[in-house]
Amino acid sequence: MNLRRASFFFLCILGKQAFAQISPPGLGKAHTADWVAFGVRQDLDSLKRWQSMSYIGLGRISNPTDYNPFDKSAILVLNQEFYYRFHKHWQSSFALSYRRQNEYFDSYPYERENPAFEQEFRFYSRFSYVLETRRFKFIPTFRQEFRKFYTPTFAREAENFQLRSRVRLQLSINLDAAKTHQIILSSEQLFSASKLYAPSQWEKLAYRESRFVGYYSFAPKSLPFIFDLGYMANRLGTTSPIYVHYAALDVIWKNPLSHHKMAKRTRIGNLE
Template sequence: MLSTTKTLILFVLFSFLSFENTHAQLSPPGLGKARSAFWSAFGIKQKLDSLGKKETMTYFGLGQKSDPDNYNAFDDQAILVLNHERYHNFKLNQQYSYAVSYRRQNNYESQSPYRSEGVEQEFRVYGRYSYTLDLANQWKWKNTIRQEFRKFYTADFRPADENFQFRTRLKTQLVYHFPSKNKQALALSAEGLFAISKYNTNEKESKFGYKETRLGLYYLFQIPKTPLSMDIGYVNNRIKGYRAAKSGVHYLAVDLIWTIPYRHKLECRI
């Protein structure tokens, strides 16, 4: 298993090689401690102007995961996600976005038989900035910084153990677009997550620091003669201090996205 130091070095080196992807991709959220997990999502992307500079993405996603001692990714319900994000390509190769999100995550005991410990709710707001570099021969590189504020509640909206968290995410992505009419692409990504939390059980915040790394490989394609596109991917989630999964938590992810083109609003004339 790569040590935390080696993982960070690999991430920093790879972060200088970032890219942009014309496909929409609904990356899986962290699903907690497990051996394997499965993520599926359905999204609706809507173009907001004729120039293609503004758009929204709304999606619904579900995650399942294994127990910490097996690889059955469908053992336990892990998370439900509702997310809405608005994007603006405000300059050449530059984009910002902002979003609101609701998440309902299932918690389980850390020891066998891993009984349910209830549900934790999360309300999240975040913003991000991305810079894309177009390369020759269908290659694109994108670097993204994303800042999040996360607020947590129990299932009945009482304060959770973790009150709130500020989290910074640094992501790099490299995409190769195949010379195909079906808009096929292959995407490789690396993301490092750093956070600081405030807990209800003590008066002091945790220290800001590294929490995890997510490495991803995706195949993306447009379904011919439809407004639908699909992403099929693998994500390896390396969580700091989680030694039970020596090679990281293995995710299989499948997303389906429906794109609604921009339509001019017709004016009514009498």
């Protein structure tokens, strides 16, 4: 294994071939929510087998009694993920994420809890099968997460850590030959088990929620950006489920380092 490949492997152990959109995180009980994210996607080798995806995202939620998705600040997300396409049909990824999520009481006037927010560090990996034609791309994905929770002062939470498994089916539909316009649909089911501090015990592994997502993606050839506008229905619970409705917008900057190098070579060429 050469030094360059070993370096990439080391980075992966610390930390999307990224998917086209940055889907909203679950924000708990509310009527409506909104999610805005900005990401940077960079190819790390000439064969495009290795890829980095970094993003920052912000989410807001409504009160349980109204439908204003901008009412309350809900979450800040910082995420770094590395992808490796190791086969024509297979890809994997490794990621590290930090999340700061605000906590509110469920009863009127829905003020902040004390402590006002929870911190989370998350490590996860994905394994995906990619089946692609000119018109369609179908990607089943299994994602395994380790979630560690802290108070605002980094003291331990009642929930020590959580193991969560996610199964997603995603379909991308190209609306034109140049793949400038896409429709992206997905369904994801989440299962988890938590280790508690007091009493020191495990909650059993169980189904917790589902997420149904639809996106319109626009990637103009004249710009190094992808613009995504979407909707997510988050189904929480089993016997008496509730639905939270999300509006989502994200912008992804493609290969900024490559564009910088190209611009630099152009300037040097003009000087010569």
